[in-house]
Amino acid sequence: MIDVLYFAWVRERIGVPRETVDTQAATVADLVAELIARDDYHAAAFADLRALRVAVDQELTGFDAPLKGVREVAFFPPMTGG
Amino acid sequence: MIDVLYFAWVRERIGVPRETVDTQAATVADLVAELIARDDYHAAAFADLRALRVAVDQELTGFDAPLKGVREVAFFPPMTGG
Amino acid sequence: MTVRVQTEAFDAGAELNAFAAATTGAGAVVSFTGIVRDVADGLLHMRIEHYPGMTERAISGMVDQALGRWGLMDALVIHRHGDLAVGAPIMMVATAAPHRAAAFEAADFLMDYLKSRAPFWKQEVTADGATWVAATVDDEDALKRW
Amino acid sequence: MTVRVQTEAFDAGAELNAFAAATTGAGAVVSFTGIVRDVADGLLHMRIEHYPGMTERAISGMVDQALGRWGLMDALVIHRHGDLAVGAPIMMVATAAPHRAAAFEAADFLMDYLKSRAPFWKQEVTADGATWVAATVDDEDALKRW
Numbered sequence: 001m002i003d004v005l006y007f008a009w010v011r012e013r014i015g016v017p018r019e020t021v022d023t024q025a026a027t028v029a030d031l032v033a034e035l036i037a038r039d040d041y042h043a044a045a046f047a048d049l050r051a052l053r054v055a056v057d058q059e060l061t062g063f064d065a066p067l068k069g070v071r072e073v074a075f076f077p078p079m080t081g082g
Numbered sequence: 083m084i085d086v087l088y089f090a091w092v093r094e095r096i097g098v099p100r101e102t103v104d105t106q107a108a109t110v111a112d113l114v115a116e117l118i119a120r121d122d123y124h125a126a127a128f129a130d131l132r133a134l135r136v137a138v139d140q141e142l143t144g145f146d147a148p149l150k151g152v153r154e155v156a157f158f159p160p161m162t163g164g
Numbered sequence: 165m166t167v168r169v170q171t172e173a174f175d176a177g178a179e180l181n182a183f184a185a186a187t188t189g190a191g192a193v194v195s196f197t198g199i200v201r202d203v204a205d206g207l208l209h210m211r212i213e214h215y216p217g218m219t220e221r222a223i224s225g226m227v228d229q230a231l232g233r234w235g236l237m238d239a240l241v242i243h244r245h246g247d248l249a250v251g252a253p254i255m256m257v258a259t260a261a262p263h264r265a266a267a268f269e270a271a272d273f274l275m276d277y278l279k280s281r282a283p284f285w286k287q288e289v290t291a292d293g294a295t296w297v298a299a300t301v302d303d304e305d306a307l308k309r310w
Numbered sequence: 311m312t313v314r315v316q317t318e319a320f321d322a323g324a325e326l327n328a329f330a331a332a333t334t335g336a337g338a339v340v341s342f343t344g345i346v347r348d349v350a351d352g353l354l355h356m357r358i359e360h361y362p363g364m365t366e367r368a369i370s371g372m373v374d375q376a377l378g379r380w381g382l383m384d385a386l387v388i389h390r391h392g393d394l395a396v397g398a399p400i401m402m403v404a405t406a407a408p409h410r411a412a413a414f415e416a417a418d419f420l421m422d423y424l425k426s427r428a429p430f431w432k433q434e435v436t437a438d439g440a441t442w443v444a445a446t447v448d449d450e451d452a453l454k455r456w
Binding site: 175176177178179180181184188189190191192193194195196197198199200201202251262264267268271272275 | 321322323324325326327330334335336337338339340341342343344345346347348397408410413414417418421
């Protein structure tokens with residue numbers, strides 16, 4: 001079970017800020033493929049991966065990151081702090 | 083008549099912070115030559131011109147600056163503000 | 165190191181004084197304050213979303229890096245989230261170092277990293293609705309300086 | 311533009327707040343505060359001599375240059391002279407601009423110019439006597455950045 005979090009317009013497109021996913025996905029990219037298959041909302045949110053960033057257990061990483069032992073994955077657009 | 087001002091160790095070597103000089107010197111360099119001829123204190127202060135900076139009427143300039151119409155000349159070491 | 169992520173406003177001057185007073189031996193203190201600017205069509209407010217937990221972690225990581233790289237005596241980051249009015253302080257960085265170059269560079273570095281590596285997302289709310297602020301290529305390029 | 315040359319101490323936080331409050335439309339405010347540091351053999355105080363008249367004129371000139379070059383909304387310089395104790399504020403610069411890069415660069419520029427082009431001379435007074443602080447080649451080289 002992995003907690004999947006969404007922020008900013010990714011959260012808006014998906015419609016919820018977080019969901020718990022029962023998955024055996026080996027990498028973030030595999031998890032994304034499973035999420036896209038769920039419904040049109042997920043498909044719309046993940047339509048262009050270049051517009052997205054991913055954090056695994058609160059560390060920024062890439063879509064090829066492994067998910068073994070991971071508790072939390074977050075998807076969001078490029079950050080605009082400061 | 084020109085007011086000549088001295089700051090920091092230049093002032094200390096000459097012994098006074100300012101003096102009024104009756105001069106026909108055409109440039110700062112000519113004025114310096116006149117001052118050096120005055121006494122050992124002036125000679126010591128102007129021994130190494132590379133260690134000195136000059137301002138004419140409160141604007142930083144060079145030793146070749148003309149003195150026509152000038153009211154105030156100041157000599158000092160490189161500045162250490164900030 | 166002080167890192168605060170909060171909805172409440174803060175008093176930049178009071179924070180600067182407290183930061184400087186707590187730091188002995190520094191010859192140089194630099195501060196940056198970010199303030200909500202109005203936009204062409206009239207900003208009702210700036211809304212800032214963040215990722216609780218990761219935000220503190222990401223900021224602490226970049227402050228640690230700055231402390232080591234520039235030999236800072238101390239550094240402070242305060243960043244707000246929630247709805248912020250025009251003219252309100254958004255965030256603040258302060259750095260203390262023996263000399264000015266280190267204090268300046270470290271503050272500049274922290275600003276560049278906060279902009280693109282701290283999980284905040286800004287939204288401009290006007291009478292026409294809410295628009296997510298897009299990250300710029302310049303923001304990402306700024307990181308390459310370091 | 312505010313330029314103050316004074317013997318009195320100043321409250322950097324209060325100055326920062328007053329400066330920011332007087333400036334509308336700025337998105338970025340940067341401040342620099344210089345503080346008297348102790349030296350190896352124990353500083354009794356830092357003595358700062360200046361050239362009254364030329365000091366204000368030189369600083370106003372560099373602030374004018376910064377306002378134009380970086381499109382600042384406003385800038386502030388406060389510089390003390392006289393005898394200053396360890397830990398006391400020596401001087402302060404603040405800049406306000408629409409965006410952060412301009413505010414940072416302008417403050418950095420003003421510091422470099424104040425260091426080498428404003429007529430102040432620092433003297434370190436210890437139990438052994440008074441020593442004039444020498445300008446460094448680095449200080450002069452710093453001006454070439456601009």
